[in-house]
Amino acid sequence: MIIQYLASVWHILVPAFHGIGVITSIHAVMKTRTSQGAIAWALALITLPYITLPLYLVFGRNRFHGYIEARREEGQKITKLRASMADASRDVSALPRSVPEAYQLFNQLAHTPFTSGNQARLLIDGDQTFEAIFAGIEAAKRYVLVQFFIVHDDRIGRELKQRLLAKARAGVRIYFLYDAIGSRALSRRYLRELRAAGIQAFPFLTSRGLSTRFQINFRNHRKIVVVDGEQAYVGGLNVGDEYLGRSARFGPWRDTFAAIRGPAVKAIQLSFIDDWHWSTGEVLEVDWSIKHDAAEAKAVLVLPTGPADEVEACSLFFAHAIHLAKRRVWIATPYFVPSPEIILALQLAVLRGVDVRIIIPCRPDHLVAYLAAFSYLKDVLPIGVKMYRYQPGFLHEKVLLVDEDLAAVGTVNLDIRSLRLQFEITLVFADRQFAAQVGKMLEEDLARSRPLLIDEIEDRSLPFKIVVQIARLLSPAL
Numbered sequence: 001m002i003i004q005y006l007a008s009v010w011h012i013l014v015p016a017f018h019g020i021g022v023i024t025s026i027h028a029v030m031k032t033r034t035s036q037g038a039i040a041w042a043l044a045l046i047t048l049p050y051i052t053l054p055l056y057l058v059f060g061r062n063r064f065h066g067y068i069e070a071r072r073e074e075g076q077k078i079t080k081l082r083a084s085m086a087d088a089s090r091d092v093s094a095l096p097r098s099v100p101e102a103y104q105l106f107n108q109l110a111h112t113p114f115t116s117g118n119q120a121r122l123l124i125d126g127d128q129t130f131e132a133i134f135a136g137i138e139a140a141k142r143y144v145l146v147q148f149f150i151v152h153d154d155r156i157g158r159e160l161k162q163r164l165l166a167k168a169r170a171g172v173r174i175y176f177l178y179d180a181i182g183s184r185a186l187s188r189r190y191l192r193e194l195r196a197a198g199i200q201a202f203p204f205l206t207s208r209g210l211s212t213r214f215q216i217n218f219r220n221h222r223k224i225v226v227v228d229g230e231q232a233y234v235g236g237l238n239v240g241d242e243y244l245g246r247s248a249r250f251g252p253w254r255d256t257f258a259a260i261r262g263p264a265v266k267a268i269q270l271s272f273i274d275d276w277h278w279s280t281g282e283v284l285e286v287d288w289s290i291k292h293d294a295a296e297a298k299a300v301l302v303l304p305t306g307p308a309d310e311v312e313a314c315s316l317f318f319a320h321a322i323h324l325a326k327r328r329v330w331i332a333t334p335y336f337v338p339s340p341e342i343i344l345a346l347q348l349a350v351l352r353g354v355d356v357r358i359i360i361p362c363r364p365d366h367l368v369a370y371l372a373a374f375s376y377l378k379d380v381l382p383i384g385v386k387m388y389r390y391q392p393g394f395l396h397e398k399v400l401l402v403d404e405d406l407a408a409v410g411t412v413n414l415d416i417r418s419l420r421l422q423f424e425i426t427l428v429f430a431d432r433q434f435a436a437q438v439g440k441m442l443e444e445d446l447a448r449s450r451p452l453l454i455d456e457i458e459d460r461s462l463p464f465k466i467v468v469q470i471a472r473l474l475s476p477a478l
Contacts, residue, residue, distance in 0.1 A: 118262030252393030
């Protein structure tokens with residue numbers, strides 16, 4: 001009887017799975033970005049729906065639903081704050097004369113303008129970065145906004161906690177936001193101590209309610225600290241001992257942050273406010289007054305990007321920046337799994353005679369992403385893009401330099417995940433002095449790197465090449 005019952009259930013389930021698979025394959029054909037991806041999903045959903053259906057629910061989504069609606073839910077309060085910020089920054093938002101009109105497209109992608117009157121400081125590696133962040137927290141008088149993708153309960157994590165606890169005891173409001181997936185190993189004790197001191201600590205959950213419960217493939221990769229609405233810190237470092245070179249596995253850790261004062265801080269703060277409201281439903285009361293240093297002429301644009309954007313703003317930014325290059329494009333990135341648009345932009349830059357150099361790590365931290373990069377190297381090395389592998393340790397910085405005028409520091413890796421699937425933030429500097437500092441920093445990185453030659457790929461074994469191509473197919477989920 002049991003066998004007959006199971007057989008009858010199986011005869012119902014099999015047609016049901018295949019029927020749902022066929023219906024879902026139509027959705028995949030209509031929604032998947034590329035024809036190759038649409039074909040792959042459709043075939044898999046029709047032939048192997050038992051395996052592919054749950055995978056498609058998680059990895060087949062290309063848009064983050066609910067975030068824009070949450071912004072609308074913020075209501076008149078945030079709408080007025082956005083308007084007041086735009087009005088207050090109007091006198092400093094005009095592009096400086098040294099900034100080309102072509103940069104206006106960046107304003108459209110960011111929905112907030114370049115602002116002048118900013119101070120900016122480059123922070124190289126973990127010790128310098130956390131020293132600056134801790135000094136900023138120590139100086140806080142009203143509130144501190146803290147947001148990281150990964151937070152560990154280790155030596156540097158506990159030091160951050162103690163400094164936040166001390167400021168909370170002094171009456172400073174602390175808001176602590178962490179990604180639920182990236183910080184999944186963060187101990188409950190760590191969070192209990194923060195909350196017991198009155199610190200508001202919440203995870204950035206990718207889902208809110210039943211309709212978005214399968215959005216776990218999207219993550220909030222931003223790293224932001226804002227102090228009193230007057231100074232801010234943005235860059236590639238998370239909170240963990242390995243990011244200060246204390247890991248035996250990775251050795252010295254190469255990373256970059258930037259410290260900002262001036263009107264651009266308000267746009268960084270606005271990014272945090274949006275993420276906080278999505279996570280908690282609360283609209284924070286913070287300082288929106290604009291202060292700028294007339295003696296400082298640094299033009300800075302804050303570009304928050306993510307899977308809720310109307311257009312793929314992150315990929316468009318990189319493609320446009322590369323297209324603007326006349327002399328050089330230098331990039332440092334831990335992963336090289338770029339979108340087709342960026343591959344084409346790099347190829348066109350080389351054909352125009354632009355010096356294109358890309359620095360990537362010598363050793364992997366994510367094996368599949370490391371392997372996938374080999375397949376993309378074949379698209380750029382033969383045409384003249386110069387690739388380098390950083391030797392001393394793990395390179396994790398996310399930096400772009402275009403000619404002598406434009407530099408970017410932020411959280412974006414040059415991979416599909418950062419370009420399309422994660423919430424990121426980039427600081428764009430239209431300033432020759434700051435760009436020169438970035439150029440000097442990258443020259444030092446290049447001096448510690450070795451050129452990567454096409455022979456290193458072509459001479460690999462056939463099994464390795466097959467694994468590399470499989471990794472490339474998995475690149476949207478990396």
